Amino acid sequence: MTTLFTSDHEWLQIEGDTATIGITDFAQNQLGDVVFVELPKAGRSLKKGETAATVESVKAASDVYAPVSGEVVEANEALAADPSLINSDPQGKAWFFKLKLADKGELEGLMDEAAYKAQTE
């Protein structure tokens, strides 16, 4: 199991051909208190770069883009019910959705944790 990061402050946890996707602690800190999240429905096919989810904080709405292409296999219903999880546990309980990867080759452009940390410091 590996965790990868994007320059848009998303994380991907890869297990086989499935990626669990969320936003980083850095991202939630920038957003402020999250009050609403709109998640993609299971079965939806996402292309890399497409808007996959929307996060509304007290300040503004922000789009979350699909970091890689694939089919949504599960959305986090617990997160939809309690969006504040994004602030309290962004890289744990606040995963957004799971994606069945369409092309594992797309993972190659992503960063490991050390590279991501270097970017946000």
Place this chain on the structure above:
Amino acid sequence: MSAQPGPSSLKQVPLHALHVSRGGKMVPFAGYEMPVQYAAGVLKEHLHTRTSAGLFDVSHMGQIMLRPKSGRVEDAAAALERLVPQDILGIVPGRQRYALFTNEDGGILDDLMVANFGDALFLVVNAACKDADEAHLRAHLSATCEIVPLTDRALIALQGPKAVAVLEKLDPTISAMRFMDSGPRTLLGIPCFVSRSGYTGEDGFEISVPAADAERLVTTLLADPAVLPIGLGARDSLRLEAGLCLYGHDIDTTTTPIEGALEWAIQKARRKGGAREGGFPGADTILRQLAEGAPRRRVGLKAEGRAPVREDAPLFADASSTNRLGRVTSGGFGPSVNGPVAMGYVPTPLASAGTALVTELRGSRLPMQVVKLPFVAPTYQR
């Protein structure tokens, strides 16, 4: 990335260093660097203000003293009445009133507070309008008044149910003040102007303090365990829940006081048949709308679900209509309401509470309902 001016072109408030030291996240606002939030975040800051006491820095706002050349404050009041539809002569010494600078079309140039200090009128105006307001006052009132911008003073607000107990420790007589009382007061030996008013819907005080003493006063207030510093983010959600207008958003030169549902702020003396009927810019339009109604009205709006509906969202009569009837002028998440809250303009026939409307959010239609303002009942100590 954005066209906002760089930090070098932004002005700093006297409490700048204190904000930074308290973890304030500084952002450009009306030409100033202002704290939008502190470490606690907007949600906690908002709720803390409603349950305890919040301290706001609003030093970017304009403070102007109108001194009558005759020495008689009534002369300054009569002169100011030529620019606002309010009964300024009726403000007795020690009291304050909400007022509006209007233009010839009946639009609103700015909203402001006017206090009678016995020998002068003390005005507090919006930051973004203060230069224009000062020029407006000079153009029309120079014959009767000295117009003195108080640029060497900070302005802070202490708001919330515990504000009175906190301030009482510095002046035991402060609790005798009623809502909209205003006047000079000494706090920690510092000559301040204190009014019992604010922009949150809560009981509280606004304090004008010499810039050189501002940090000492604020440090003392923040040392009280009941008090947290509050940024502009929570100031906006608090005033929105309280149904209070933000100039440049909910009211501006294209909205009249009647369209803005601010007719409560026009006293009898300036209305048709009043002792000093009319005599302010746009009086024809404003008095006609007072009698006959305005074509559109500012209303409270509640969206279905939990997603905030924000400024500029369109309003339609029903799910299939493409005819845009109005728009949201302020909208966001109300932490005390624990849901989305908004205000906007709709045609007057659709302005009654309970009217169903529809907005558009990220390409989908979403039901909204006209609701009574405010969203949170005020706790002013009248």
